[in-house]
Structures are given as C-alpha cells and as structure tokens.
Amino acid sequence: MSERPVWWQAVEAAVGAPLAVDAVGGGEAVIDVAAERLLATVSALRQAWPALHLTAITGLSIGGEVVLLYHLLLDGGLTLRVRCPGAPPNAPSLAPSWPAVNWYEREAHDLLGVAFKGHPNLAPLLVARDWTGGPPLLPVEGER
C-alpha cells in the first residue's frame, strides 16, 4: 500500500509487530491478529475511532483450523483475522465490553464450536437447543 490507512498506527501499536496487510476483493484490508492480542487491538481501535462499527464475524474452517474474521468499518472496511487454537477452538470474547459482538460470537459458537472465553452467555442462538449433531460448519468425517 502506497499510503498508509488512518488506522495503521493504532493497530500496529496494539498488535505489537509490523503489520502485514492483505487486500481482499471488495477493496478491504485484512490483517492478522494473534488471539491473545485481539482485545488490546479492538480496544485501541475503539479508542481511536469511537464510531467503530463491527459489521460481522465470519467463522471459517480451513484445513482443520478455525479462523475468525472480524469485519470492521471505520473510514473503510478493515478485517481482523484471528486463528483460533485448541480443541475445541477458543478465542477471547469481546462481548463484555462491546454488546454488538454478543450474538455474532454466539453464532460462531453455534456453527463452528468456538469457545469464547469470558462470554456472558454462549447459549445456542441459531441451532435448536436439543441439536446434538455438532457445529454444522465443521467438516464431518467421510462427508465433503
């Protein structure tokens, strides 16, 4: 990128490492954030842009690993990519400090089994409460 976007400095300070930025189709930037730096990064962004808007959290299952994409909107779109280690995959919850995140985290818990540490209530949101089939977006052995 020839000119650094407005969020660069705040995010780099919070991430604690030089940023590697990918661009995705649709013209938005994607940066990798370690799971343990997620809370600090989002908090730094919210301080710098009080009107920061979280559009969505996309959960992905890529090669046996769960990855979360936090799609933010400030001056333009910015996506934070967080790899979720562990089995079940886990990530820190943003919900206690940002209510907008609450249901998106519940949805990722439903569909991909991500355990959000510190979430006030990870009850099923979309799948039925008596569903026993496992997170629907995780690959099932023997099934494509």
Add this chain to the structure above:
Amino acid sequence: MSRVTVPIGPQHPLLKEPIALRLDVVGERVVAAEIEIGYVHRGLERLLQGRTFQQGVAVVERICGICSHAHTTAYCQAVEALIDVDLPPRAAAIRTLLCELERLHSHLLWLGVLSEAIGFTTVFMYAWRDREQVLDAMELISGGRIAHGANVVGGVREDVSPAQAREVLTMLRQLEMQLGLYQELVERDRSFHRRTRGIAVLSAAQVQAYGVVGPMARASGATLDIRRSAPYAAYGWLEVPAAVTNEGDVWARAWTRVQELQHSIDLCRTLLSALPAGPLARRVAERVQAGEAVSRVEAPRGELFYYVRSEGERTAARVKARTPTLPALLAMAELLPGLQTGDIAAVVAGCDLCMACADR
C-alpha cells in the same frame, strides 16, 4: 405487585415470522426482556458451500422474502469482486432500480405492520395496497413478485423496455400522490403521535454499542448509509439524500422511512429517465479463482454484508451473510424494559424485524 413472566411466541400474531419474547412484567410495566431466535434457521450458509457460484444466487435470494434482491446484489457483488469483473452500466442501473423499488415495498410493508400494531388499520390497508403496485412493477420487470431472479454474477438477467419504464413511471406518480397521506400521518396525526412519540428511544450511544444500522440507526442520528459512504452498482452516479433525525423513538423510525420513500421514488425516476445502453451482463467462467471478497449494500433495513471465499473450485468454500435485523434485535432487547405492555406491539413492529434474514 408480583413479577410475572409472559412468554410470547415463537408463534404469535404480532409478526408473520417466529420469534420468542419472554417478558417479565410487574403490573403493566415490562421490567426485563429476553429474546430467542433461530426458529427459521435453515442452514443456508452450509447449503451454499456445496453449490456453484451461480447456483448460490438462487439460494441467497431465498434467505428473505422482502429484501431478496438486496441479498443477490450483495452476493453477486462479492463474487464479481472475486473474479474482478466490471458490471456493465445498464446492468448497474437496472440492479439499482430494483434495489430502490424493493426499498419502496419494504418501507410500505413496514408502515403497514406498524400501523396495524397500533390499531391504525386504515393506514395498514392503504400502505399494503400501495405496496402491491410496487410489487406489480417489480413483477413487470423481473417476472417475480418476491423472488425476482434478476441478478446474475456479472450483471442482470432482465432488461427494462421503454414500455415497461413508462408503466413503472406511472406507478411512481400514483405512489407519490399517496405519499402525501403518509407524510401527513407522521407530521400531523395526533393519534399516530400519541402511540409513537417518545416511545422506546434508542440513543446514539446505543446505536454505537449494539451496531444498529439502517433507518433505525438513522432515526437516532447515525449517518451510515452504504449507498452514500461506499456507493455500489449505480449509486456512484446518483445523489442519495440523507434521512437522519435525532429523536430516536418509534415516530422517528416512521419519519425516516417516509422520507426515504420519497427519495427512492426520485432515485427510480432518475434511473428510468436515463438508462444507459449496453449489455446486460458479462460472461463469466463457472470456476472462480481462489480468494476471498466482502461486499456491503444498503438493504431496506440497513447494511447487508456478504463474505465469499473460493478455493479455486466450482463451488464456494464459504458464504457468510450478516443481515441488519441481528443488531436491531439486540437493541430491541434493551428497548423493551421500562415500556408499558400496551406499547410492546409498536416497539416490536417498529424495529422492522425479519426473522428469516436473522436466522438464515
């Protein structure tokens, strides 16, 4: 007075779609509210993983029966970004025209639902009658009233002939005459004011905290409108006025939408008066190169978001949709406590919920 829990739904007469509300009331006052959704979860994001990118258009169109065209617009835009194809100008204009017609029918539907919820059946009848005219116009163009099948990856499937354009313009003229009634309703009608003014005020801080979007946020002073902030399709050529007010109550949500009805009529007219010439769609390959793309559009209820990921196969590796109803529901759970039970219907109807969108 003792505290009583009143379970409402999931099936109930207030909305046409299932949602469970558990309200704790003391006398006539709501003291706590809990919302449960998921009753129309159809696993559509999972279903999309096994479909080709073109088949995906038909699936996302069926997420919602109101803003089906907004869904296909957002989805097609994401796939078009992945394959890096430019939309032909005529396709962009027709896509945008249908987006604005859809906003007209969605806002009229909402006005009818709200009016019925507050006992104003006359307005309900008028609004839904007028909405039929808009649906007829959409059917004239696309052949479908609810699922239009108008978008394809790379363009649109349906053209607008000069005769069709004339008919749509006639419909718009009739609708604009009716619009005076709705403007008078929100500006002056005392009964309407009594049921909506000062009810369920959503502050700008709450909009921010819950990520509320669309007319509901603009009724609380927020300015986010994707058509203005990141113009897509033909919106870059158009001037989209802002309909923003600070009251934040049910009345403000009605005012914002009635303003937007006029704006949508004007935008449709501008588009129809100067439809660019040229092809309707670009030819695109079935296989999509590996990559990921995001797309945002301003659906009638607000920012609609799609994420599409390809791993270089014929089928999508992941499609994610975030619909504007989800944050509206979160905010609604905050608005309900403190209300008189008689106002619940106005508040729930006023949040313009679409459970099919929220549950997917």
